[in-house]
Amino acid sequence: MTTRDVWDPGRYERFQFERSLPFFDLLALVCPVPGLRIVDLGCGTGALTRRLHDQLRPLETVGVDCSAAMLKQCEPHVTDGLSFRVGDLGALDLEGRFDLVFSNAALHWVEDHPALLRRLVPLLNPGGQLAVQVPANHEHPSQTLAATVASRPTFAEALEGYVRHAPVLSATRYAEELHELGFAEQSVASRVYVHELPDREAMVEWVRGTTLTDYERRMPADLYEKFLEEYRIEVARVFPEATPFFFPFQRTLLWGQLDG
Ligand SMILES: C[S@@+](CC[C@H](N)C(=O)[O-])C[C@H]1O[C@@H](n2cnc3c(N)ncnc32)[C@H](O)[C@@H]1O
Numbered sequence: 001m002t003t004r005d006v007w008d009p010g011r012y013e014r015f016q017f018e019r020s021l022p023f024f025d026l027l028a029l030v031c032p033v034p035g036l037r038i039v040d041l042g043c044g045t046g047a048l049t050r051r052l053h054d055q056l057r058p059l060e061t062v063g064v065d066c067s068a069a070m071l072k073q074c075e076p077h078v079t080d081g082l083s084f085r086v087g088d089l090g091a092l093d094l095e096g097r098f099d100l101v102f103s104n105a106a107l108h109w110v111e112d113h114p115a116l117l118r119r120l121v122p123l124l125n126p127g128g129q130l131a132v133q134v135p136a137n138h139e140h141p142s143q144t145l146a147a148t149v150a151s152r153p154t155f156a157e158a159l160e161g162y163v164r165h166a167p168v169l170s171a172t173r174y175a176e177e178l179h180e181l182g183f184a185e186q187s188v189a190s191r192v193y194v195h196e197l198p199d200r201e202a203m204v205e206w207v208r209g210t211t212l213t214d215y216e217r218r219m220p221a222d223l224y225e226k227f228l229e230e231y232r233i234e235v236a237r238v239f240p241e242a243t244p245f246f247f248p249f250q251r252t253l254l255w256g257q258l259d260g
Contacts, residue, residue, distance in 0.1 A: 007213060014206075018193070022193060032056055041064055041101065058081065099125050113169050131253075133253045145231060146164070149227060149230045159215065184257060200245050203245055
């Protein structure tokens with residue numbers, strides 16, 4: 001199996017405005033306390049980490065990501081108290097504790113969310129806050145059709161049978177997990193963000209910039225071109241062309257605070 005760094009910051013940032021909406025909703029859940037130490041897990045290009053840092057004016061913010069291409073884009077955002085480093089969210093090796101563990105649209109790349117949340121709690125100081133947004137649109141055809149194509153024999157061999165299943169939990173389960181982990185205060189919400197994209201191909205581009213990277217990194221480039229071709233055909237079967245193209249996107253936002 002091939003695994004490549006297939007994150008394309010240009011493609012990802014094409015929908016920067018749409019993607020920033022849940023980020024600002026998530027940020028609004030955070031209690032702004034002076035002198036915070038913050039970690040942003042899966043910081044991507046760092047543009048939103050910079051917004052987080054500028055708005056909360058913490059003592060320190062550290063952005064963590066595993067993609068060299070994404071981290072390269074973070075470089076211009078480095079400023080007093082704001083730094084970025086390479087790290088794997090599945091095996092975090094961060095030094096010290098934080099007052100805010102923040103993550104926008106990244107934790108859905110890590111399996112087993114109950115176990116993941118259990119690993120995040122020890123990163124927090126007493127009174128620490130956890131703020132996470134994860135996409136929860138895995139039932140939308142833009143996602144299920146990718147799994148349909150991946151299951152076809154042409155691709156299943158290269159993928160060694162791998163089909164992406166989103167590890168995200170229901171909003172209710174997240175609330176239960178936060179409760180069990182000792183978050184004295186919490187807020188969990190499921191929200192549908194409605195987007196009007198220029199056309200159907202724009203939705204394909206959106207999915208290419210995120211979910212499809214999981215297939216792209218597992219197969220040779222020429223096979224991935226074929227995968228995309230078949231994915232486009234399936235998408236066209238389900239969605240008639242429309243301009244603008246309506247793209248509803250469900251997400252879950254969770255916030256919790258430990259006792260001080
Ligand atoms: C959809 S982007 C979100 C970026 C940013 N938080 C934002 O809101 O714009 C997801 C990011 O998670 C990173 N990521 C995915 N799996 C990861 C892992 N296991 N460890 C570290 N970063 C990961 C990717 O490299 C990518 O930059």
